[in-house]
Amino acid sequence: MDISPDPRPVLELRDIVKTYGGVHALDTVSFTLLPGEVHCLAGENGSGKSTLIKIISGVETPDSGVIVVGGQRHTSMTPASAIAAGVQVIYQDFSLFPNLTVAENIAMPRHLALGGRLYSARAARPVAQAIVTELGLRLDLDADVEQLSVADKQLTAICRALVSDARIIIMDEPTTALTGAEVTALFALVRRLQSRGVSLIFVSHKLDEVLRVSQRLTVLRNGGWVATGAARDYDRDAIAGLMTGKEIDTSRVVSAVPLDAPVALEVRGLGRPGAFADVDLVVRCGEIGRASCRERV
Numbered sequence: 001m002d003i004s005p006d007p008r009p010v011l012e013l014r015d016i017v018k019t020y021g022g023v024h025a026l027d028t029v030s031f032t033l034l035p036g037e038v039h040c041l042a043g044e045n046g047s048g049k050s051t052l053i054k055i056i057s058g059v060e061t062p063d064s065g066v067i068v069v070g071g072q073r074h075t076s077m078t079p080a081s082a083i084a085a086g087v088q089v090i091y092q093d094f095s096l097f098p099n100l101t102v103a104e105n106i107a108m109p110r111h112l113a114l115g116g117r118l119y120s121a122r123a124a125r126p127v128a129q130a131i132v133t134e135l136g137l138r139l140d141l142d143a144d145v146e147q148l149s150v151a152d153k154q155l156t157a158i159c160r161a162l163v164s165d166a167r168i169i170i171m172d173e174p175t176t177a178l179t180g181a182e183v184t185a186l187f188a189l190v191r192r193l194q195s196r197g198v199s200l201i202f203v204s205h206k207l208d209e210v211l212r213v214s215q216r217l218t219v220l221r222n223g224g225w226v227a228t229g230a231a232r233d234y235d236r237d238a239i240a241g242l243m244t245g246k247e248i249d250t251s252r253v254v255s256a257v258p259l260d261a262p263v264a265l266e267v268r269g270l271g272r273p274g275a276f277a278d279v280d281l282v283v284r285c286g287e288i289g290r291a292s293c294r295e296r297v
Helices: 049-056 079-084 102-113 121-135 150-163 180-195 207-213 236-244
Strands: 011-020 023-033 038-042 064-069 072-074 087-090 168-172 199-203 216-221 224-230 263-272 276-284 292-294
Touching (some): 038 049, 049 199, 087 150, 180 207, 224 236
Parallel strands (some): 023 224, 038 216, 087 168
16 A cells, blocks of 8 residues: 655654663664554564654653654653654553443543543443444444454454544554454554554564565664665565574475374363464474464454
8 A cells, every 4th residue: 555645754753762771772763654654663572662662652761862743843752642642552462441341442541531530331332333333343342342352352452542533553563363364354454544544653573464564664673773665675584684684594494293293282172262262282292283273252
């Protein structure tokens, strides 16, 4: 999907520095996010991705540097000011209230941000229904969040962000617990978000997905900026090389395991409500096993 022709970034970080006890988590890192684009932030663990997200969302304060959101210049953000500027982060745990309904989870943060003192669950439902309908989603608004699948929890978190007028959404490892079909559905939703003018920062270790969903990517290594460019100009090996600073051999070497090798682990029909169901797994000594399961319940 083509990004907006508007050249002005919706988010710009200039020469961000953050240290912890003399260790540079970020060393003069710059980053730009354009209107309506999906921009992947790639790097190994410890590269500085999480620190950069925390600075954008106001959880951490940079030692130096400038943050520009929607044309407004800041030396630092707070969580409240970041949300007010339209920045929302969808973490891996989604930060939802498990004992509240889908509608309540979607509508309550917006209600609180507007200074509401009395909350009405009845009033929350039309607010939630409007965004679910607009995005063409199938969510049971009356279901408790603790009963949802991982994919539906993620959709709930995205709807909550949009109801709060998010213009910049940061998705932290969003496909870690999703099936292939759920990933495809998520990427279709990402394209709908782009059509609404939402810009997304996509953080992932899954390089095939990075290339599939992103228009641009930025690579960090050891707290420093390494590269920024159009995703179409890179392949898996090139990104892996930038992330590690080494030439990586990504070819697969599969060793045969005898069919009569002893069974090291066997699982049958394992399930957990809202997470997975009917997982079957047999791992023989010396083997890497693969689990099979039906769609989450």
